[in-house]
Amino acid sequence: MKAFVYQGAYNMPLENVETPVPGEHEVLIAVRSVGICGSDVHGYRGTTGRRKPPIIMGHELSGTVEKVGASVSAWTPGDRVVANPLLTCGVCENCRSGRPNICSDRHCLGVDMNGAYAEYVCVHEKMVYQLPEGLSFDQGAMVEPLAVAMRAVNLTPFQLGEKVVIIGAGTIGLLTLLAARMRGAGEIILTDTNGYRLERAKKLGADFVVNAVETDPVQFVKDWTNGAGAPAVIEAVGVTQTANQSLFMTKNGGNTTWIGNSQPEIQINMQQIVTRELNLRGTYGFANEFPSALETIRLGKVDPIQLVEEKIPLDGTGKMIDDLANGSVGFIKVIVNI
Ligand SMILES: [Zn+2]
Numbered sequence: 049m050k051a052f053v054y055q056g057a058y059n060m061p062l063e064n065v066e067t068p069v070p071g072e073h074e075v076l077i078a079v080r081s082v083g084i085c086g087s088d089v090h091g092y093r094g095t096t097g098r099r100k101p102p103i104i105m106g107h108e109l110s111g112t113v114e115k116v117g118a119s120v121s122a123w124t125p126g127d128r129v130v131a132n133p134l135l136t137c138g139v140c141e142n143c144r145s146g147r148p149n150i151c152s153d154r155h156c157l158g159v160d161m162n163g164a165y166a167e168y169v170c171v172h173e174k175m176v177y178q179l180p181e182g183l184s185f186d187q188g189a190m191v192e193p194l195a196v197a198m199r200a201v202n203l204t205p206f207q208l209g210e211k212v213v214i215i216g217a218g219t220i221g222l223l224t225l226l227a228a229r230m231r232g233a234g235e236i237i238l239t240d241t242n243g244y245r246l247e248r249a250k251k252l253g254a255d256f257v258v259n260a261v262e263t264d265p266v267q268f269v270k271d272w273t274n275g276a277g278a279p280a281v282i283e284a285v286g287v288t289q290t291a292n293q294s295l296f297m298t299k300n301g302g303n304t305t306w307i308g309n310s311q312p313e314i315q316i317n318m319q320q321i322v323t324r325e326l327n328l329r330g331t332y333g334f335a336n337e338f339p340s341a342l343e344t345i346r347l348g349k350v351d352p353i354q355l356v357e358e359k360i361p362l363d364g365t366g367k368m369i370d371d372l373a374n375g376s377v378g379f380i381k382v383i384v385n386i
């Protein structure tokens with residue numbers, strides 16, 4: 049089969065590789081739609097260190113079942129499906145307490161297992177969900193990023209009608225906006241350094257957008273809250289500057305959530321957290337948010353297709369990721385159709 053194999057920083061050729069054969073409990077999926085994730089673009093640059101070559105990236109996928117392993121009874125060839133990219137053990141303390149996303153033996157498609165920038169992908173049967181009637185494969189590919197955003201909103205306490213700040217207007221930041229709205233946030237501010245993305249945020253319902261190139265976003269949030277800071281701030285970038293902004297923007301005793309995961313080490317102002325009793329938390333992946341996101345899309349509460357700005361065939365994936373990595377294009381969400 050054809051697959052893009054990540055071989056090292058800025059090196060991901062299209063190769064002809066063996067089509068995987070499903071093991072006893074595995075399902076082979078013919079990929080139909082796969083979203084290009086910002087984390088893959090960072091991974092391609094070789095800066096995050098999470099993807100160890102050689103690996104086929106791609107973890108936001110839908111498709112049809114092609115073949116099933118001997119012990120798989122729930123799926124048959126031709127079924128339209130979505131795959132949860134997280135493979136978890138199911139028996140560790142974290143899995144048993146309802147937090148499989150922090151499983152002590154966690155694996156992720158496209159990170160440490162071969163993913164979906166390929167014609168086929170092989171997954172454990174427990175990772176497979178039915179794509180409901182009436183949903184497109186592209187909508188199926190958007191379940192995973194929506195689940196990430198819903199997790200961040202679920203873990204961030206705020207009351208109905210309270211102000212929420214979201215830093216970063218990429219796919220996850222924008223989906224977080226939609227999820228926070230669904231959960232009953234009051235006014236929502238989006239901050240970014242990209243005017244185009246902020247325009248998108250406005251169209252998607254942000255009450256205020258702040259271009260951090262022109263306006264100090266911390267000062268803006270302070271002014272907007274009579275100097276107090278916001279009750280809830282969600283950071284979806286993951287670098288030193290925005291991580292610090294998220295702390296300075298949060299009101300005393302408020303909640304700061306980090307989804308951004310670009311730079312492994314950053315420098316932050318610790319005293320902001322200690323002396324103002326901020327509740328700082330990380331959020332990673334999702335637990336039950338995956339089926340919830342699927343249901344949310346099915347119900348039409350959120351339509352993540354609004355974020356898809358470009359669709360390409362499999363062969364164009366390598367060039368697109370390279371273009372996204374070097375900044376020559378700035379699409380919010382690109383979907384590969386196979
Ligand atoms: Zn992703």
Ligand SMILES: [Zn+2]
Pocket residue numbers: 136137138139140141142143144148151152153
């Ligand atoms: Zn586990």
